[in-house]
Amino acid sequence: MPSTPRPLRKLGFLTIGLFDPADPARGHESTLEIIELGERLGFDSAWVRHRHLQYGISSPVAVLAAASQRTRRIELGTAVIPLGWENPLRLAEDLATVDLLSGGRLNPGLSVGPPMHYEQVRDALYPDTGDSEDFGHERVRRLLDLVRGKPASDFSGVEGFEVFSDVVQPHSPGLGGRLWYGGGSLGSARWAGEHGMNFLTSSVVKAAGPGAEPYDFAEIQRSLIREFRAHHPDGAAARVSQGLVVIPTDSASPEQRARYAEFAAKRLPRTTAPQGPARLLFAPDLVGTSAELAERLRADPAFREVDEVAFALPFTFAHEDYAQILTDMATKLGPALGWRPAL
Numbered sequence: 187m188p189s190t191p192r193p194l195r196k197l198g199f200l201t202i203g204l205f206d207p208a209d210p211a212r213g214h215e216s217t218l219e220i221i222e223l224g225e226r227l228g229f230d231s232a233w234v235r236h237r238h239l240q241y242g243i244s245s246p247v248a249v250l251a252a253a254s255q256r257t258r259r260i261e262l263g264t265a266v267i268p269l270g271w272e273n274p275l276r277l278a279e280d281l282a283t284v285d286l287l288s289g290g291r292l293n294p295g296l297s298v299g300p301p302m303h304y305e306q307v308r309d310a311l312y313p314d315t316g317d318s319e320d321f322g323h324e325r326v327r328r329l330l331d332l333v334r335g336k337p338a339s340d341f342s343g344v345e346g347f348e349v350f351s352d353v354v355q356p357h358s359p360g361l362g363g364r365l366w367y368g369g370g371s372l373g374s375a376r377w378a379g380e381h382g383m384n385f386l387t388s389s390v391v392k393a394a395g396p397g398a399e400p401y402d403f404a405e406i407q408r409s410l411i412r413e414f415r416a417h418h419p420d421g422a423a424a425r426v427s428q429g430l431v432v433i434p435t436d437s438a439s440p441e442q443r444a445r446y447a448e449f450a451a452k453r454l455p456r457t458t459a460p461q462g463p464a465r466l467l468f469a470p471d472l473v474g475t476s477a478e479l480a481e482r483l484r485a486d487p488a489f490r491e492v493d494e495v496a497f498a499l500p501f502t503f504a505h506e507d508y509a510q511i512l513t514d515m516a517t518k519l520g521p522a523l524g525w526r527p528a529l
Contacts, residue, residue: 193524196494198231199224199512200265200429202501203243213241214249216505221253223509225260227516228527231293233263233429233496238271239307242501247280254288259528263293265386265429265496266368269329270301270321271311278332278354285358292358295366295386296326298374323377326367330381334362366427370466375410379417384425387411387488389469389498393460401460403469407488428489431471432497434479434514442507446473449500471500476518483523 201220205213221232232253234246243249250262262284267277285292300321301307308316332338332354342352367378368386378385391406411426418424433450435443450471457470472479483489497515499508516527 192493194493194495194520195525196230196427197515197520197525197527198229198233198261198263198427198494198496199515200233200235200496200498201508202235202237202499203249204501205241207241210241214243217243217249218253218256220505220508220512221260221262222256224512224516225257227512228529229260229512229516230494230528231261231263231496233265233293233295236264236267238268238301239303247277247284250292251284251287254284254291259291261291261293262288263366263496264295265388266295266297266366268297268299268301269325270299270304270319272325272329274325274329275332275338275354278329278338279356281333282354282356282358282361285361285364286356290358290360292361293364293366293384294361295368296329297368298322298325327381330362330365330383333365366425369410369414372410372413375414376417379414379424382419384427385411385414386427386429386496387492388429389431389471391467393465393467401467403457403467404487404489406467407469408491411488411491425494426492427494427496428492429496429498430469430489431500432479432483432515432519433471433473433500433511434476434519435474436476436514436518438510438514442510445503445507446500449473449502476514476522479519480522 201217203213203217224232234243234249236243236246238244246264246267253262281292281294298321301311312319335353335357337352338354339352342350366384366386368388369375369378370390371392375385387407387410391403391410393401414426415422415424433446435446450473453471457468460467472482499511
């Protein structure tokens with residue numbers, strides 16, 4: 187049985203923060219309580235997803251600002267903010283503000299591409315510039331430059347009673363080194379490495395074109411990690427986090443185990459072949475005891491390339507399910523992978 191070359195160093199989790207449209211406050215409170223639980227259990231990081239015009243967190247930076255005031259140690263991340271919805275300068279200001287409020291714990295994850303259902307939302311989002319907006323890597327580069335202190339204006343100084351800066355304020359030292367790129371293709375992995383970012387891998391990758399069968403998710407993911415590090419200034423030391431859906435069942439009730447198994451079974455067919463025009467390939471959800479999961483992860487070629495993870499919580503589970511899963515992750519699965527809680 188293959189083994190990891192080093193113990194798991196950082197254990198994190200990712201949640202979508204779903205809510206009932208009839209009571210959205212309760213759903214957001216649940217997310218904050220889950221993050222607080224994660225800190226008590228010793229997790230190194232908590233990450234939130236980003237959803238627009240859906241019943242999930244649409245403003246992760248605001249949610250993490252609240253989380254920063256209810257936690258003291260755990261790192262707080264976004265996985266990921268789709269920059270097609272954002273103005274890079276305004277986002278740079280918000281990220282720096284929350285990073286300062288958290289004491290330097292923010293880990294912004296970013297992605298590019300047109301907003302989902304762009305034709306339907308374009309007139310509301312970019313009524314005057316919808317046909318000329320650039321949704322490629324240039325948008326990330328602009329944000330990187332602004333966060334890292336490059337000038338945003340050609341004016342600075344005093345005007346009347348007001349003082350103006352030519353760089354984004356506030357400036358949070360160190361934030362520029364904690365920016366992550368969420369990518370699923372060799373091109374995005376290479377770009378992230380060349381620009382000195384960290385790299386988020388998830389349960390989705392882009393498969394090669396027809397004729398490349400059979401498709402092996404873990405081997406594709408490993409190739410992305412190696413491509414990223416081959417082009418990063420830090421080489422093999424460049425940070426990569428893996429984000430599979432992992433559901434330990436050690437303390438789950440029989441009803442929970444059955445529901446978790448049913449959830450994974452319904453999603454399994456999408457893992458057998460690339461999906462849609464983008465040819466997305468999905469990893470199977472991992473469900474089982476921590477001993478079983480640790481064995482499967484140690485055999486995963488991509489997992490053996492990393493020493494930090496942010497396992498994804500399933501979208502549609504209840505608050506008590508998340509509490510059970512996180513508790514088993516922290517007390518059973520993490521230690522089985524060589525991780526020690528940060529308490």
